[in-house]
Amino acid sequence: MNGDEIIFLILTLAIGILGGYLADKKKVPAAFMIGALFAVAIFNIVTDRAFLPTSFKFITQVATGTFIGSKFRTEDVKMLGKVIIPGMVMVVLMIAFSFILSFIMSHFLGIEYMTSFFATAPGGIMDISLIAYDFKANTSQVALLQLIRLISVISFVPFFTKKCYERSKNKKETFEKEIEIENEKDEEERTLNKSEKSFTFTLVIGTIGGIIGYFSHLPAGTMSFAMAFVAFFNVKTQKAYMPLPLRKIIQTFGGALIGARVTLADVVALKTLVLPIILIIVGFCLMNVLVGFFLYKTTKFSLSTALLSASPGGMSDISLMAEDLGANGPQVASMQFLRAIFIVGVYPLIIKLL
Numbered sequence: 001m002n003g004d005e006i007i008f009l010i011l012t013l014a015i016g017i018l019g020g021y022l023a024d025k026k027k028v029p030a031a032f033m034i035g036a037l038f039a040v041a042i043f044n045i046v047t048d049r050a051f052l053p054t055s056f057k058f059i060t061q062v063a064t065g066t067f068i069g070s071k072f073r074t075e076d077v078k079m080l081g082k083v084i085i086p087g088m089v090m091v092v093l094m095i096a097f098s099f100i101l102s103f104i105m106s107h108f109l110g111i112e113y114m115t116s117f118f119a120t121a122p123g124g125i126m127d128i129s130l131i132a133y134d135f136k137a138n139t140s141q142v143a144l145l146q147l148i149r150l151i152s153v154i155s156f157v158p159f160f161t162k163k164c165y166e167r168s169k170n171k172k173e174t175f176e177k178e179i180e181i182e183n184e185k186d187e188e189e190r191t192l193n194k195s196e197k198s199f200t201f202t203l204v205i206g207t208i209g210g211i212i213g214y215f216s217h218l219p220a221g222t223m224s225f226a227m228a229f230v231a232f233f234n235v236k237t238q239k240a241y242m243p244l245p246l247r248k249i250i251q252t253f254g255g256a257l258i259g260a261r262v263t264l265a266d267v268v269a270l271k272t273l274v275l276p277i278i279l280i281i282v283g284f285c286l287m288n289v290l291v292g293f294f295l296y297k298t299t300k301f302s303l304s305t306a307l308l309s310a311s312p313g314g315m316s317d318i319s320l321m322a323e324d325l326g327a328n329g330p331q332v333a334s335m336q337f338l339r340a341i342f343i344v345g346v347y348p349l350i351i352k353l354l
Contacts, residue, residue, distance in 0.1 A: 066206030069230025
């Protein structure tokens, strides 16, 4: 890199960090990614000088996969044993619904077909946007429509779930109590082994997995392999650890990476997204209700747990609100984790085959 590129790299990162910080203060969902994305995007629209080297994509994908993998613990394996079947049914229904929305969006609303696939994917904003980057989709449109999805779902789900919970709070509690008791056994493990040594091992294992995934040339291979390697390491040792401040920095990098690709021409083109935005809001809220009620009728989940499990919002956001809405928190978190893992690891492969 020459001197000018180094200056604009530092400036781009500084603007991204500032945007993430301000968004976090305003309690914006996925604050550090979204704040960095829009701050860097505005900077690039105005100056056309945002700059991040291509190596940042690899770093961000490895770090993202490492973070997801580090959340996978022994209790998650036990939980997945009980929710694997309803979880797989839920994921299949979500993907089918997403493909319907994608078909409508690409055939009737003028959105490029690869962009529509990722804009309607029920995954995390950061994960899906970064994978879309690999598939040459319009990441600015994907990120915007994914943000609309996240905000609409997080705004809709608590209100709807609370109303449903008030009507059925005494139903189907036995299964959830059993799950809750089993999860208490490993609670103390979450606070162990969070040392500098554990952090170093986690980074090394995630990087090794990411390098193997990169050279595998599989869709989203870098992120998926890093995630799988760290998940296996953590299940076996309970020593994987990624500190929260670093996670915020990685989210900032991810947002800045996407924001740096937004141009003035993209902004002008957003006027064509009015109908896709409406489709996203209505479609995902409808998906949440239909899949949630399907889980409620075909499993022993309470209605609150089923609705939150089927929510295509942020995994951490939905899991955190579970207890306040009368749902089983660990069960919702496991279902959300299964959704996140499947979407990041398998959704790109399905698109590749289409």
